[in-house]
Amino acid sequence: MLYRKGLVMQLPLLFSLCMHQPVSRAMASSASGTVYDFSAKTIDGDMVSLSKYKGRVLVVTNVACL
Numbered sequence: 342m343l344y345r346k347g348l349v350m351q352l353p354l355l356f357s358l359c360m361h362q363p364v365s366r367a368m369a370s371s372a373s374g375t376v377y378d379f380s381a382k383t384i385d386g387d388m389v390s391l392s393k394y395k396g397r398v399l400v401v402t403n404v405a406c407l
Contacts (some may be wrong), residue, residue, distance in 0.1 A: 376401075 376399065377392040391399065 346402075356397075377395055380388050380390045383389050
């Protein structure tokens with residue numbers, strides 16, 4: 342899960358190396374801000390702001406299963 346300003350956000354717009362479904366134009370246009378506005382949990386459970394990685398290449402992979 343990604344977090345934005347303290348709120349949990351369910352995002353269908355995760356940049357993944359193995360996306361199974363294309364992102365629709367409507368979904369893409371409904372997103373606001375940039376990736377740097379979000380935070381994520383580290384593998385240790387700590388929160389980290391993605392703005393920490395500004396200027397670097399980010400690869401975000403969705404590994405959730407249904």
